[in-house]
Amino acid sequence: MPEQHPPDDALLASLAARDLSALATLYDRYGRLAYSLAYRILGESEAAEDVVQDAFLSAWRGAGSYRRERGNPRAWLLSIVHHRAVDILRRKTTFRPAPLEMAESQPSDEDTALAAEKNVEHRTVRDALEALPQAQRRTIELAYFGGYTHVELSELMGVPLGTVKGRMRIGLQKMRRALERTR
């Protein structure tokens, strides 16, 4: 990925110094991706917007606690979005684990999907995920986007908990190797 200016680390340092323009830049850089992630998890635009606002405000308040060893700024920010969105999904009183087919076919949009395809970095990650054996890919997608715990996945997929953990481990290892080959 080409380096952006100012770099993400510098943006977070400015955020910690309460620089509002840094927050605006961070949003312009990652707001769309953050919203897309929240929407993919929640399937509702209003709830997704609330999550994005909450996550960026949280980053605004928490930039001082950010440590590079916990991942790069982009991964850190998106992990906050993910935590918040999954938290909401699990807190919904009506939430019950949906049938696997439903959770796998969250709303998508052909045009935007095509736009994502045009981004080389995104395409590389999509390829790495799609190259996984189906059981590993489904396990990772349902855990990350579907908000299922590994125990719930074990019940839903009808396999032992150890198998779920193994699929996660091997799937993520393969993704790492695939991404390293392309960098």
Next chain:
Amino acid sequence: MNEHVQDDLEAYALGALDPADAERLAQHLALCASCSNDAASLAEIVGTLPDTVPLREPRPALRDRLLGAATAEARQATPRRSLRWSFGAVRLSRIAFAGLAAAVIVLGAADVDAYRRMVTVAAERDAYNRTLESLREGARLWYMAGKDSFAGSGGTLYEPRADGKQPFVLFHDLPPINEGQVLTIWLVSPDSAWARAATFRPNGQDIQVVQINTEVAGFDRCAVTLDDSPSGKHGTIVMESRIAPPSTAP
């Protein structure tokens, strides 16, 4: 615990542990560099998964809403310096109390129970003064509710906005704990990393103030664990806050 933790690192990175297990693991990561490195490496891989999502545009108003909320928060966070005098008043009240207590002992005018009652009243008054002071300065408050054997107790973390003022936790109704055990106050960052903030034992009084000797800014939750030692393995979570409110106290 290490084997169990390593077994769950992938699920943790994917957000696929239930909240209690995730918190326990996060506490372990705060103390274990090896597991923490593995977790960071997995977080980088999991951090690429959003790139597989079809991109969508949020409404343009979201940007304005976010920046408006941050601007309002920044304004509220500005400390009001004209009230600096009142911390001095707290110190003065302590000195005055110490003198009074000494006089009571010297004159033999009170028994041990009376002395204890006076200590409690003084502690409550000091705690009240500190709280009032922080509220005047626009402190951020995080309430932690006790659970299980700590149900009915609680603690409020006060983060004073004024420069140079230390954050502290005002606990109430702490139950006694076993000999050798301690309570640990933890600060939790938005991405669930845990940092040890203070270790203490209940002093047996209704109200207890514990000073936090670390920076609170940047964390958005807090919790208390009951531990068998001041370092090393963490114990059970006996108190925890929800996400801290963004606004300051009135």
